Amino acid sequence: MTTVGAVRRRLFGIPSAKAVFSRPGFAPEAWERFAPVATSLMEGYHAALEDPRMPVLAARLEAVEPSLKGFAYEGAGMGLAALDAIAPWKRRLEAFAAGPGARHVYPVYVGVGLAYARLKRTPEAQLAALDPLLGWVTADGYGFHEAFFKRRRYVEQHAVPTRLSRHGRQYFDQGVGRALWFSNGGVVDRVTRLVAGFQPDRHADLWSGVGLASAYGGGVDEAALRALLAHASAYRPQLARGAATAAWGRRTAGNPAAHTDLACRIFCESGSDDAADVVEEAARDLPVISVEPRYEIWRRRTEDRFAT
Structure with missing residues (x-):
């Protein structure tokens, strides 16, 4: 670790992942089941703060257990976005997303959204500098952060973010759904x-986040996933879209996981490879110019496929 890196770690580091999971309202099962997830994300975040040089950072991230590697890249995205806020001319995030982080760009952008929330930046104001399709994922990360760290306001009081567009609020809610899965230990x-407890018009996006988190992060067995589907049967296409997106992300990164395949078999009624194919097919021939975000068209195409 460089001297500058040590200073950044002291100033911006997170002392304890376990303490975060011990906050009021979190289920005891949250840390029991997701400690490796939280630890991997922290490792990626601190690695970026300590030494953001691409070869050094990539080596540290690649040393993480394969099934958890996406969370480490998410943490790195968070760290690099924070560093770019301090020294924007270095454009570390852009270089990382086009280089070592290219195969993990989805979780990297989720991490960028976490940083935007901590920096009090609106995700949509930053879209021009990000991938035109996946840049919207930062709103998902933003929503996760707010529901995870400001639970009373965004989970118990169901606050709606005021600085986001209609589509931005949808992706925010997807992040809230992911936070509900992890903070409640599945x-x-x-x-x-x-x-x-949320307004009915928010349920579809919340469930898509739950589907994505349960498929990507795992934490529960087949019986629990089937119980989840039974409770949310009206939102099966959203659960399926979330699970299929997790499968696509893992296939793109080359880090498949048995729990992702299991979730796909239950929510999508297919293996993770077939589910990932649906997501990949939906991304083809997206319009270059559209009133709606390309990300929204991609989500809807994927969801429609599972609805039929």
């Missing part, structure tokens, strides 16, 4: 009860 009854 306990199906708790997650279901919390989703039900």
Whole structure:
């Protein structure tokens, strides 16, 4: 670690992942089941702060266990976005997303959204500098952060972000759904009860986030996933889209996981490879110019395929 890196770690580092999971409202199962996820994300975040030089950072991230590598890249995206806020002329995030992080660009952008929330930046104001399709994923990361760290306001009081567009709020809610899964330790009854407390027009995006998190992060067995589907049967296409997106992300990165395949078999009624094919096919021939974000068209195409 460089001297400058040590200073950045002291100033911006997160002292304890376990302490984060011990906050009021979190289920005891959250840390028990997702400690490796949180630890990997922290490793990526601190690695970026300590030494953001591409070869050094990439080597540290690639040393993480394959099934958890996406979370480490998410943390790195968060760290690099924070560093770029301090020294924007260095454009570290752009170089990383086009280089070592290219195969993991989806979780990298989720991490960027986490940084935007901490920096109080609106994700949509930063889109011009990001990938035109996946840049919107930063709103998902933003929503995850707010629901995870400001639970009372965004989970218990169901606050709606005021600085986001209609589409931005949808992706924000997808992030909230992911936060509900991890902060509640994948306990199906708790997650279901919390989703039900939101306005009905937010449920579809919340469930898509739950589907993505349960497929990508795992944490539960087949019986729990089937119980989840039973509770959210009206939103099966959203659960399926979330799971298929997780499968696509893992295939793109080359880090498949058995729990992702299991979730796809339950929510998508197909293996993870077939589910990933649906997502990949939906991304073909997206319009270059559209009133709606390309990301929204991609999501809807994927969802429609599973609805039929």
